[in-house]
Amino acid sequence: MNLPDAIVRAIDGLRAERTQPLCAYLYDLAALAEHVRTMRAALPASCELFYAAKANPEAAILRTLAPLVDGFEAASGGELRWLHGLHPELPLIFGGPGKLDGELAAALDCGVAAIHVESLGELRRLAVIAAARGRRAPVLLRLNLKLAEAPDSRLVMGGKPTPFGLDEEALDEALALLRGEPWLELQGLHFHLLSHQLDVAAHLQLMRAYLGCFRRLCAEHRLELPLLNVGGGMGIDYRDPGNSFDWPAFCQGLAALLDEQRLGDTRLRFEIGRFISAACGYYLMEVLDIKRNHGQYFAIGRGGTHHFRTPAAQGHDHPFAVVRGARPAELREQAVTLVGQLCTPKDVLARQQPVAELAVGDLLVFPLAGAYAWNISHRDFLMHEPPQMLFLPAG
Numbered sequence: 001m002n003l004p005d006a007i008v009r010a011i012d013g014l015r016a017e018r019t020q021p022l023c024a025y026l027y028d029l030a031a032l033a034e035h036v037r038t039m040r041a042a043l044p045a046s047c048e049l050f051y052a053a054k055a056n057p058e059a060a061i062l063r064t065l066a067p068l069v070d071g072f073e074a075a076s077g078g079e080l081r082w083l084h085g086l087h088p089e090l091p092l093i094f095g096g097p098g099k100l101d102g103e104l105a106a107a108l109d110c111g112v113a114a115i116h117v118e119s120l121g122e123l124r125r126l127a128v129i130a131a132a133r134g135r136r137a138p139v140l141l142r143l144n145l146k147l148a149e150a151p152d153s154r155l156v157m158g159g160k161p162t163p164f165g166l167d168e169e170a171l172d173e174a175l176a177l178l179r180g181e182p183w184l185e186l187q188g189l190h191f192h193l194l195s196h197q198l199d200v201a202a203h204l205q206l207m208r209a210y211l212g213c214f215r216r217l218c219a220e221h222r223l224e225l226p227l228l229n230v231g232g233g234m235g236i237d238y239r240d241p242g243n244s245f246d247w248p249a250f251c252q253g254l255a256a257l258l259d260e261q262r263l264g265d266t267r268l269r270f271e272i273g274r275f276i277s278a279a280c281g282y283y284l285m286e287v288l289d290i291k292r293n294h295g296q297y298f299a300i301g302r303g304g305t306h307h308f309r310t311p312a313a314q315g316h317d318h319p320f321a322v323v324r325g326a327r328p329a330e331l332r333e334q335a336v337t338l339v340g341q342l343c344t345p346k347d348v349l350a351r352q353q354p355v356a357e358l359a360v361g362d363l364l365v366f367p368l369a370g371a372y373a374w375n376i377s378h379r380d381f382l383m384h385e386p387p388q389m390l391f392l393p394a395g
């Protein structure tokens with residue numbers, strides 16, 4: 001696995017300055033900006049691109065993305081407060097199950113662009129709160145669609161019983177409620193049925209189904225809606241990064257699909273997390289110890305899955321590069337298991353991976369660590385020090 005020059009240079013600099021074995025997250029903000037610009041340029045004109053901040057809400061990531069996206073999606077009241085505090089000028093979407101009354105009120109007070117309503121109960125509560133505050137609530141109804149073909153992915157959130165979204169059967173009642181509530185303004189529908197999608201053809205098939213359902217529901221219920229939010233879910237292949245979601249091919253197919261299934265003035269909105277931020281992040285561990293145990297080699301790095309839970313959460317061997325230090329190799333052409341400092345056998349980042357050379361003091365560099373990584377990790381377990389957070393500037 002090869003590292004970009006900017007990362008190698010930054011690592012050399014860190015090494016020269018270090019007084020302790022290194023343990024850090026390193027983010028390449030220039031690469032992030034370039035990636036999103038490219039994504040944006042490929043999208044058809046009638047599409048919007050929001051960033052789903054739960055993938056990585058670091059302030060520097062948000063600052064880099066703010067001028068390049070149409071807005072941010074908050075999946076909780078906490079994220080909403082954070083995003084609004086940092087970027088009050090940017091359109092925000094508020095989604096997620098189990099919203100508190102106070103959070104719905106805060107969303108209205110900060111002027112959110114859309115609230116994704118997940119249930120009839122939530123819609124009723126929002127109606128009361130909006131009326132009491134005399135504030136218009138822009139609503140998208142999240143629907144858990146029934147599709148002829150259930151999508152096949154590791155993180156399916158719909159098309160089967162889940163806590164997410166309204167049942168199609170509840171739509172009549174939701175629309176009746178909306179028609180009777182002057183403070184609720186229905187702006188569109190929201191579908192987000194899966195994550196970890198690697199297959200462009202399958203995702204275009206899903207988009208076709210989304211557009212078909214949207215048109216059918218609008219016709220059946222005589223709705224004219226300005227927005228269809230089609231979620232995120234574009235996948236990163238951690239086992240084989242070159243096989244990750246092919247965004248340019250997807251956008252080409254999407255343009256053809258939109259030509260064919262005319263949506264009129266309705267805009268298509270994406271809210272993407274992992275595929276935007278995963279590639280800009282690197283997790284660095286310096287090798288503290290190398291040992292042989294029951295016939296297998298182990299390298300123990302400074303840090304572990306309490307900083308970088310992604311491989312444990314996804315159950316994969318994370319790809320990595322070795323940046324050699326000054327010491328002569330202790331291992332040559334050996335398979336080695338890369339672990340952290342936790343007293344649990346689950347603290348494994350990659351199992352029995354071949355390395356050309358390895359010594360104590362070398363750096364293990366794990367790419368694709370910019371999404372669902374630090375922020376999903378059980379950082380307080382064992383009370384180790386947190387990693388350094390380092391950002392290579394965007395410009």
Ligand SMILES: *Cc1c(COP(=O)(O)O)cnc(C)c1O
Pocket residue numbers: 052054055075095096192194195196231232233234271272273274275
């Ligand atoms: C998490 C989430 C997203 C982003 O998903 P990614 O797989 O990170 O692109 C988008 N929409 C909703 C509703 C989500 O819960």
